[in-house]
Amino acid sequence: MSVAVRLDNVHKSFGAVEVLRSVSFEVASGEVVAIIGRSGSGKSTALRCINRLEKIQSGTIEVCGRRVDDPRLDLRALRQDVGIVFQSYNLFPHLTIEQNITLAPRRVKRVHRAEARALALDKLKQVGLEEKIDAYPEQLSGGQQQRVAIARSLAMSPRVMLFDEVTSALDPHLTGEVLRVMESLAKGGMTMIVVTHEMGFARRAADRVVFMQMGKVWETGVAGILTDPETPELREFLANEL
Amino acid sequence: MAGLNLNYFIYLLQGAGWTVILSALAFVFGGAAGFLVMLARISRIAAVNRIAMFYVQVIQGIPLLIIIFIIYFGLGILGISMPPLVAAGLALTVYCSAFLGEIWRGSVDAVPRTQTEAAESLALTRWQTLRDVIIPQAAKIATPPTVGFLVQVLKSTSLVSVIGFIELTRAAQVINNTVFQPFTIFGVAGLLYFALCYPLSLWSRVLERRLNVGRR
DSSP states (O other), X not given: OOEEEEEEEEEEEETXXXXXXXXXXXXXXXXXXXXXXXXXXXXXXXXXXXXXXXXXXXXXXXXXXXETTOTTOOHHHHHHHEEEEOTTOOOOTXXXXXXXXXXXXXXXXXXXXXXXXXXXXXXXXXXXXXXXXXXXXXXXXXXXXXXHHHHHHHTTOOSEEEEESTTTTSOHHHHHHHHXXXXXXXXXXXXXXXXXXXXXXXXXXXXXXXXXXXXXXXXXXXXXXXXXXXXXXHHHHHHHHO | OTTOOHHHHHHHHHHHHHHHHHHHHHHHHHHHHHHHHHHHHTOSSHHHHHHHHHHHHHXXXXXXXXXXXXXXXXXXXXXXXXXXXXXXXXXHHHHHHHHHHHHHHHHHHHSOHHHHHHHHHTTOOHHHIIIIIIHHHHHHHHHHHHHHHHHHHHHHGGGGGGXXXXXXXXXXXXXXXXXXXXXXXXXXXXXXXXXXXHHHHHHHHHHHHHHHHSOO
């Protein structure tokens, strides 16, 4: 299996605060990796460095053969390869669901209008929301909005998908519908890096788990480490999550 | 109302017409320039940003009357003379560009940063992000203060009467110089200004209400 994402010795600070201290991990193509850890452990920052929403101070990040830390990086090419879904959905409130999904394909890939609508329908079907194509984001529940955000990202046919605590703003019922969409994506072979507090999801869908603590990768392994952790820190974290 | 016969009234109305034309010019050209100022103010190039900020601060710190004098008399002495309408239009354009640029910059900043992140994460360029995602949302935020500023500009055009351009205020002065009925003449001029501004103020209030209760 080829490597889709590789972080090597990554350091990142916001001013004097060191958020990532020598973070290294790899994600193979088709693999689903869950990043877990307390708030402030650096897991979201690590994720945001992968599509360069944050710049790193040192180390290397490689995504689909591209060096993300290279200042001459073609940022737009990188972002066509890497989709991201955010905690707060971040749909465009002034656009319909169709327009939310088709904006980037039309502008970036020059997909024609009719084709774009078919694309939107197809992606909405994948997340089970094709009847909402002409609605506005505010008419949808949080879970539906988040599924649209996933469809919007999928419409660019990314090779890697990043999920940044995508269910943290949702109640348990809505969380379930979003997680089911993500699990079906995982089964479909999508390469996914998922920052999450949902241990159930990590256990069911993740091939591997990365546990971060104090800006470091503290423990990593197959999803089994969630039932049999090595470090006391992960044991304590898991005990508090339940 | 002996002083204000029909001819005088028509003369005042013509002056009011020029006030509207001047305001429109100021708004169209000042709006275009203000858009550029806004773009410069949100530029990620620090030097461009700083130059634009300096421009805004200088213009906002100078009375409009002085800007009018500099352009009409100052440039005149340098050999660049222009008709009063052009000088007045230019002065108001400069004045509007700074204020509108700043109003619009604030409106763009008021759109959550996460919208920019989402758009740029979808591989949109900075310009596409601005045009398709940020500006449509900023426009809603910007409309009430922009219309409010339009009211200010409309009233401020009275200042260009000092360079002899015959808009509403100057027309009133001219009539008053012959009939000397200041209370009546300037009272009517004031009412005409009010008649122009009041609908705009109402409109601004409607827009504000719609913005508060409507879609974010």
